[in-house]
Amino acid sequence: MKFTDKKPSKSLHLVSLGCTKNLVDSEIMLGKLKDYEITDDSSKADVIIVNTCGFIDSAKEESINTILTLHDERKKDSVLVMAGCLSERYKEELQKELPEIDIFTGVGDYDRIDRLVNEKRSSFTEEVFLLNEENDRVITGSSYHAYVKLSEGCNQSCSFCAIPSFKGKLHSRTLESLIKEVKNLVKNGYTDFSFVSQDSSSFLRDLNIKNGLERLIDEVEKIEGVKSARILYLYPSTTTLSLIEKIQNSKVFQNYFDMPLQHISSSMLKIMKRGKGIEKLKELMDAMRKVPNSFVRTTFIVGHPGETQEDFDKLCEYVKEYGFDRANVFAYSDEEGTDAYARMDKVEEDLINERAEILGEIISEATQQSLEKEIGKTFEVYIDSESLEHEYLLSARKTTWAPDIDGEIYINDNELYDENNPQKLQFGKIYKVKVTQLVGDKLLATVIK
Numbered sequence: 001m002k003f004t005d006k007k008p009s010k011s012l013h014l015v016s017l018g019c020t021k022n023l024v025d026s027e028i029m030l031g032k033l034k035d036y037e038i039t040d041d042s043s044k045a046d047v048i049i050v051n052t053c054g055f056i057d058s059a060k061e062e063s064i065n066t067i068l069t070l071h072d073e074r075k076k077d078s079v080l081v082m083a084g085c086l087s088e089r090y091k092e093e094l095q096k097e098l099p100e101i102d103i104f105t106g107v108g109d110y111d112r113i114d115r116l117v118n119e120k121r122s123s124f125t126e127e128v129f130l131l132n133e134e135n136d137r138v139i140t141g142s143s144y145h146a147y148v149k150l151s152e153g154c155n156q157s158c159s160f161c162a163i164p165s166f167k168g169k170l171h172s173r174t175l176e177s178l179i180k181e182v183k184n185l186v187k188n189g190y191t192d193f194s195f196v197s198q199d200s201s202s203f204l205r206d207l208n209i210k211n212g213l214e215r216l217i218d219e220v221e222k223i224e225g226v227k228s229a230r231i232l233y234l235y236p237s238t239t240t241l242s243l244i245e246k247i248q249n250s251k252v253f254q255n256y257f258d259m260p261l262q263h264i265s266s267s268m269l270k271i272m273k274r275g276k277g278i279e280k281l282k283e284l285m286d287a288m289r290k291v292p293n294s295f296v297r298t299t300f301i302v303g304h305p306g307e308t309q310e311d312f313d314k315l316c317e318y319v320k321e322y323g324f325d326r327a328n329v330f331a332y333s334d335e336e337g338t339d340a341y342a343r344m345d346k347v348e349e350d351l352i353n354e355r356a357e358i359l360g361e362i363i364s365e366a367t368q369q370s371l372e373k374e375i376g377k378t379f380e381v382y383i384d385s386e387s388l389e390h391e392y393l394l395s396a397r398k399t400t401w402a403p404d405i406d407g408e409i410y411i412n413d414n415e416l417y418d419e420n421n422p423q424k425l426q427f428g429k430i431y432k433v434k435v436t437q438l439v440g441d442k443l444l445a446t447v448i449k
Helices: 018-033 057-073 084-088 091-097 108-119 163-167 176-186 212-220 239-250 266-271 278-292 309-322 350-370
Strands: 011-016 047-052 079-084 144-149 190-197 228-231 255-256 295-302 326-331 378-386 394-396 409-411 429-439 442-447
Touching: 011 018, 011 239, 018 047, 018 079, 018 108, 018 144, 018 190, 018 394, 047 057, 047 091, 057 079, 057 084, 079 084, 079 255, 084 190, 163 190, 176 212, 176 266, 212 239, 228 255, 239 255, 239 278, 266 278, 278 295, 295 309, 295 350, 309 350, 326 350, 378 409, 409 429
Parallel strands: 011 047, 047 079, 144 190, 190 228, 255 295, 295 326, 409 442
Antiparallel strands: 378 394, 378 429, 394 409, 429 442
C-alpha cells in the first residue's frame, strides 16, 4: 500500500502490540510517515517501528521478543524504533539493556516520530500525547470502521494496574475535538466507530462534567453519515443507570456494554480497589442485560493476592449465572509499583494458572451459548471481505459487535459479491442476514434480499 503517487524512496514496517488504544497511536505514526511505503516484509524495510505494550508480563514478553526477532531479521542500515508503553515504563533500563534499538520513544512523541526518525534520536516527552482532530491518521484494517480515542490516562487506583504510573492522570479531549474528528472521518467514508480510552465512562470528568458520554452520544447522533457506534472500556464506579438508558434509546449507538469487572467477590473488589459495592455493581450488570438485544462483554483477573478459593468459587458461579456474551480471563501478573505487588498473601503460580484454565472453560461455554441463541435470528451485519476459511464464503460482523474481538460470521453468498456492481454485495456495507447454523464457533448466515 502506498500513500503517494510518487514512488517512495524508503519503506516502513510497523507492528502495533497490545490494545486498540495502541492501534490509534500507531495510526498517528503512520500519518506522520506517510511518505514511506508500507511493507509487510520487515527484512526489506528501511524503518521498523514496534509500538509496545507494558501492561502485564505476557504483553511485555511479546514486545521484547518481537523487537529482538525484528532486529535479527532486519537489513543493514535500517532504523529500529521502540515506542509506546513498555518503552516509556522502563526507559532507563531498556536503553541500557537493548543496544540493538536505534531510537527509543514513549507515549508522548507519536506526532513527532517523523522528526525522530529523520534525526535518528530518542525522545521521551513528559506529557502523554493526546490526539486531536488535526492529527493526520492513517486508518488501518478497515475501509469503514475507525477507533476514536476519548482520553489518555486514568484517575482510578486499581491495586493491580501500573498504567497511571506511566500514562498519568485522566486527560480528556474536548467534546468539540472529538466531534470534528468524527465528522472528518465520515467525510472520508467511515460510518462505524468504536470509542475507546483507559476509562471511557470517566470521559470529561477531569473537566468537571459527569455525563460526558451522554453528551457524546447526543452529539454523535447529530452527525449525518454515522451508521453505528459503540463504547469500549466502561468502569464500574463511573458508569450510571442513566448512561445505560441513554445507550438503549440511541438510534446510532449499539446496545454494547463492555465493562471489565475483574472480579465479583465483595472482598476481592475491595482488595482490588475497584470502587463499587457488590450490590450496586450487580444492579448495573442486571440493567445492561435487561436492555433488548444487549451484548455484554467483560474481563476477569484470577489469582490476585488475597484471592481465596471461596472468592474464586463465587466468581465462577456468577459467570455461569450471568451468561456473558464474551469475556476474557487474565492470570494475575505481579507489576512493580502497584499496591498488589507489595502484598504478602500471593497466590501460587500453579494455582493461578489452574484457576485461569477453569474460568476460561466456563467462559467458553457461555460464549457458545450466546452464539447458539443467534441461530434463526435476523440482524444487520457489515460484510468485511472474502473469508480466509473458504473461497465461497464472505466474512461479516454483526453491527453490534466490536471488530476483531467479538467474532466473525460467514456469509455463504460469495457469488453475490462484485466490487464493480452496486447491485451486488459490497464490502463495508450493511446488510440484513438470517443465521442458519453454528459450526464450531462461527455463525453461518444468508443475506435477506
